[in-house]
Amino acid sequence: MLYALKIALGLFVLLFLLPLGISAGLYASSGSGAGWRTADRSSAGLLPAPSTHQPAVLRVFAAQTVRWRGIFAVHCWIVFKEEGASSYTRYDYTAWGNPIRMNGFEPDGRWFGQVPETVFAVDGATAEALIPRVRTAIADYAWQNQGDYRAWPGPNSNTFVAAVLDGMPEIQLALPPNAIGKDFPYDGRWLRATPSGTGFRLSFGGYGGLTVAWVEGFEVNILGAVAGLDLRRPAIKLPGLGRLGMA
Incomplete structure (x- = not known):
């Protein structure tokens, strides 16, 4: 019994505490927490110009979140445009006011200085078919009243994105392991x-x-921090550091 306990404790240190410590060190050395109020939120150039790109577009983006929370988590959001539309529509779930926020930021904007990664992308007829379902899921989302947002364990921005895309198995999307709140x-x-x-x-x-x-792979969630494996696209998932392996 004591031996098993030592093994479990060792795995917890190796798979949870050590990655979070490394993430904290990377965060401290990057200066990400400095001047976040005036940080760059301009377009990162990840989307085609809607005036020249006629097909429908659906994207999910993720970026390191604000201040010290960036040690642990990313912030996810949804962007789409219908075929022929002249602009994109962006949805975030935030702690400010009514939590569901439409077009509060540039569609592919830096999240307080952090360049987002594209978690999911589809264009054309598939996107066109999904967008009405995305709109309906957003309108029906239960946690949309002022005061509903909770950074931890949820419902937060990642809970919102996971819920909106739930029930659309053709998307085959796994949010980043450091999208804390996705499992709420x-x-x-x-x-x-x-x-x-x-x-x-x-x-x-x-x-x-x-x-x-x-x-989604194999994931163990302890207090919102996720460690696990992805066998479909071989990778290891670690708290704070996210997914390390095949893109």
């Missing part, structure tokens, strides 16, 4: 199929849980 049971169900429909997720109120799925 927004619908009150602690045991359910994963958003991809390729496995299951057990969540103890967002404070802990387990995911086993082909798309």
Whole structure:
């Protein structure tokens, strides 16, 4: 029993505490927390100009979040435009005012100085078919009243994106492991199929849980921090550091 406890403690240090310590060191050396109020929020140039790109577009972006929380988490958001539309529509879920915020920032803007990564991208007929379902899911999202936002364990920005894209298994999307809040049971169900429909997720109120799925991979959630493996696209998932492996 004592030996098993030592093994468990060693794995916890190796897979949770050490990655978070490295992430904290990287954050401190980057100066990310300095001057965030005046940080660059301009376009990162990740989207085609809508005036010249006629097909429908659907994107999910993620970027290191603001201040010290960037040690632990990224912020995710959704962007889309219908075929022929002259502009993009962006949806975020934030702590300010009514949490669902439409077009509060540049569609592919830097998140307080941090360049976003593209988590999901689809254009053309597939995007056109998905966008009405995305709009409906946003309108039906339960946690949309002032005061509903909670940075931890949720519902937060990542809970919102995960919920909106849930029930669309054709998207086959796995949010980054450091998208803290993605596993929060927004619908009150602690045991359910994963958003991809390729496995299951057990969540103890967002404070802990387990995911086993082909798309999402194997993930262990402890206090919102996720460690795990992706076998479909080989990679290791670590708290703070995110996904390390095949893109």
